[in-house]
Amino acid sequence: MVELPTPLKWMLRVIAVGYVGLLVAWPLGMLTKRTFADGLTTLTDALTDSDVVNALQLTARVAVVAVIINLVFGVTISLLLVRYEFPGKRALSALVDLPLAVSPVVVGLALLLVYNGRTGWFGPTLESGGFTVMFATPALVMATCFVALPLVIREVVPTLEEIGDDQEQAARSLGANGPQTFWRITLPSIKWAVVYGVVLSLARSVGEFGAVKVVSGNLSGQTQTATLAVEAKYQGFDQPTAYAIAFLLVLVSIACLVVVAFLRPSSAKK
Template identity: 60%
Template sequence: MADSRLIRSRRGPVTYVLRVLVVLYLFLLVAWPVSLVADRAFRATGTHEGGVGPFLERLTDPATVYAFNLTITVAIWAVIANTVFGVGISLLLVRYRFVGRRVLSVLVDLPLSVSPVVVGLALVLAYSSTQGWFGGTLETIGIQVIFSTPGLILATAFVSLPLVVREVVPVLEEIGTDAEQAARSLGANGRQVFRRITLPSIKWAVVYGVVLTSARSLGEFGAVKIVSSGAEFRGETATLFVHNHYQAFDEPAAYAAALVLVLISIIALVVVTYLRPKEERA
């Protein structure tokens, strides 16, 4: 009751001015530029026709289909890897105390602070067949990392690594270990405790992390540009497709692919918002 009175007492001219400024800031920074992408995707420019028909034709072009298929393949593998290792790392950080725990926590957050371009360069130094530490050895057994799909998966997994971990860790800390210890006292082994107690408790956090990781993986550009040849039908992901066609003055194709990426991101945010419990959305 006191909180509601406090909230009502804060309503006034200053509050409304702040709301207007925030809405204006978000409109100029996010909504307006994104709406321009949508407008250009359907607009006729030069010799290119506008409308829904030409827009769909650009999306069904073989080069566009290849780019999105490759992007989806890379994203799926990156999401699988980060989900498995993300849950494992979360359990390690929350349930165990060991030397280097804080260092591990910092390393998990490293992709959030390091430029994706630097990530790509680091992967080239590690896995390039000519100058990498492991690239030559891997190539002798028929595995090429750089300028191939494995390199794209590594780069994408790196930049999206923290998303599952940072969703799961707070939930593990909140639920504690009482239920797990009770299950062990009744004779359950570690696998049974994880499957019947831990996993159901963190399932929504895992879902949030998977959705956010998917959106991040589909939109990655900097790291994949370094580790991919970036040529049409040869390692060109959807983001590289947008960049290459925009640079080649094929703006309608670039805007069409960019709009699809924007829509995917919006859908991901809607899904996360819808799946969150009502008390969190409030």
């Protein structure tokens, strides 16, 4: 390994810190400054606005449901990709990364074309059965699940590959069935990868904007999520409320990362 000169090390550090500061720290600092420009008044006013409260509650429900769905299917797909060989495995692995490459707005439009109640492939049939997808909570959950799909999988797959399957084979040779092997051997081995994937998925779900804007209808108090409320308030010249909502969303993401940092065992921090 080549040892860099000390001045070059410091220059690289300054560049890295400056880059992160310009992209992350400075904008978040300005957001915090604007939010608390009048003390706690901005936050308290936002939290007493019924539309804002409804948007925050809807965001929480959608994010939790999306995270649970992605957790179940993410771990299942990860096991499928690592532990089994089957035709189309590479195609499935590529499809998992598709949400990272496709614009969320395109995702929302695609869902609209498929589940639209008038012209969609499945929309008319579903609505005739009394189940509305578009411009309702199911569409928000589907869009959020899609954009956050790879996050759990891409955390769990490398961990599964690293630990191998020796312990699982030993457990099966001793008479353990599939569920017992998963709960007692596999899951404890990948628990921190699952936790990180869930945290990233939650942060991504809470902050989703493009896809949900297309499929939600953006109805205030009904299908308007927190991110959509930020746009609506900002464009409606209620900028302090927009700052407050945005600050709360950032606070949720930071809180998730802090909780994970404290929950990590000492062995995982080394």
